[in-house]
Amino acid sequence: MSTSASRGKRVFAGLSGGVDSALACALLVERGYDVTAVYMRNWSRDLPGFKCAWADDLADAERVAVTLGIDLEVWDCEAEYKATVVDYLVDAYARGYTPNPDVMCNQTVKFGTFAERAFAAGADYVATGHYARVAVDPGAAVRLMRAADEHKDQTYFLWRVGADVLARTLFPVGDVPSKAEVRRMCAERGLGVEAKPDSDGICFVGPVGIRTFLLDTLERRAGDVVEWETGRVLGHHDGAFLFTVGQRKGLDLGGGPARYVVSTDVRKNVVYVTADHQSPALFCDGLVLEDTRWIGGAEPAAGEYLVRTRHTGPLTPVHVEPGTDGSTARLAFFEPQRRVAPGQSAVIYDGLTCLGGGLVAM
Template sequence: MKVLAAMSGGVDSAVAAARAVEAGHDVTGIHLALSRNPASYRSGARGCCTIEDSNDARRAADVVGIPFYVWDLSDRFHADVVEDFMDEYAAGRTPNPCLRCNEKIKFAAVLDRALGLGFDAVATGHYARLETGADGLVELHRAADHAKDQSYVLGVLTQQQLRHSLFPLGGTPKPEVRREAEARGLRVADKPDSHDICFVADGDNAGWLREKLGDRAPNHGGDVVDDATGEVLGTHEGTYAFTIGQRRGLRLGRPAPDGRPRFVLDIEPVSGTVRVGPREGLTVDRLTADRPRWCGTVPSHLEGTVQLRAHGAEHRATVRVLGADGGPGGERVEIDLLDPAQGIAPGQAAVVYDGSRVVGSATITATARVRTGS
């Protein structure tokens, strides 16, 4: 096959490209230039879109012995990922930009262009496995190395995208990948993994949002109030500085009467009100979600598990897929958690699993506490 290897500049994508070559594919390496100003993105081996990363990817392609190109997708990335990130926080939600990047950039814009250029598949260094099911559909499964499993952020991929994807590292533990990189002479063998959000240069999300959003309504200042009593405990400069479950940085000045820590329980971006309360106020066992994306056949009812954040725990759950009006259809997903969760915010992705297989994902719109005795 003709394979396009997406090379971020890290060890995983470099070894994935090398394995694709070793498997007999005709491989071309590409690096995605995602920043209009690379110096403003994370550097020091902590990002995936800097000039430093581009140079690391080029050197790795030279060692592997494949052609290498840089594709400028910075405008598309800014519109589909960065602007989406700002809009979601402005609406009081907590987005996952890496998941959105996979959906809109790596497996949409890149794959579409690759197919248009005559490539058969795109290979990446993600830790996930692909299998062909008894029904002939390509299934997305968790990686063998569960500590590095990235199937959560790939839960947005459709069957068409999975059919044109390769994940060469899915069956390999991360330490073995690093040893293989060293044996292949790849200088990125010891390069640290990327962390946090690549386009927030210093890791200060709240500061970045304050600078970018400014006085954009409804992110004006407001009150921090006690969820139980309604008492105003303090003020803030913008709801974008908060997320559900947050404990630090509340700047309340005085402890709760019982001495227990307070957590952010709710964010009301229109009024600017941030509600805080005890940890137990974070517990939820019912989720409503929209914008579902299914990896294969659309389910109507499923007893399985859901994962609610990257590298988070699995929760046993009952999943129902409904129409917008509550009847048959596929626009709305309702999830009952048999294992309650804490600190779940609208905007997060709920990724549905059947065993190790990813069924699909949806974006959480609301949470609720139903079984108060559980």
């Protein structure tokens, strides 16, 4: 949007204290928007061995806001975040799924609670530091587009956000070609966060890791690690919910060849593994998706598209066949691909446009 068209438009921008959201706010101010920054306090609980960094992040956000001369509000979103992200993650792992909490956070908190409150407060737009782009076509059709920086592109995490919200969303860093350039632009503007490391992993888990978090939340259950090909017991574990398809580290089987998780059975509490990296059990010809969401509202026509099954993963050609029930789809690969853990997101693209996706079914 041009500076003349944007001048005076009110934007509530998420400001996490990180590099991307800081630059997003700066660019909005430079383009003439009336910007109110919002720090969403989603999680403040300390875990054993890990002090939550929310207060430090808030301090960084406050410094950025002062530098830019904009107001900063702190919104408490912890109740919504726990109910729709943390509890969702724990429940999914307990049932043998491997969830994407960032996908749910975007749907229910950042473009749910935050957007709803912002619009109710009179915002014309909301904005975040996501690496993505939005295009509004003639006739008001809204498209979610991959970012200029393909490696940092975050549309994989945005596929459950509806077109109604995207139509009123700004992604200022979506056109920036690289993270290095984002950092340079932050430094150039004196924002003071350009050297801050990227957030890595699940924010409320932090450096303790998902295993420690789950064992602090779910009941430890001793079970067997079983060789897929022979049924031989190779070792033991603290809960089948701790493992995911394709996992190699953390099996604690002593010496011998590296082994990979083929599947888990949380009901029987068994983890199946193989030492054969090319085992047919680690590959699949297609996927069944459940709980599908399509950004344009209508399902895409059956045909050939691209799919991404993990963030920064390759875009793989696939034939998509939407189900007749409106909430499922079948994907057929043109050559075998590594299996994807149930609960992960499979996101469908038509060229640069993110169409939507679904959760990989058991």
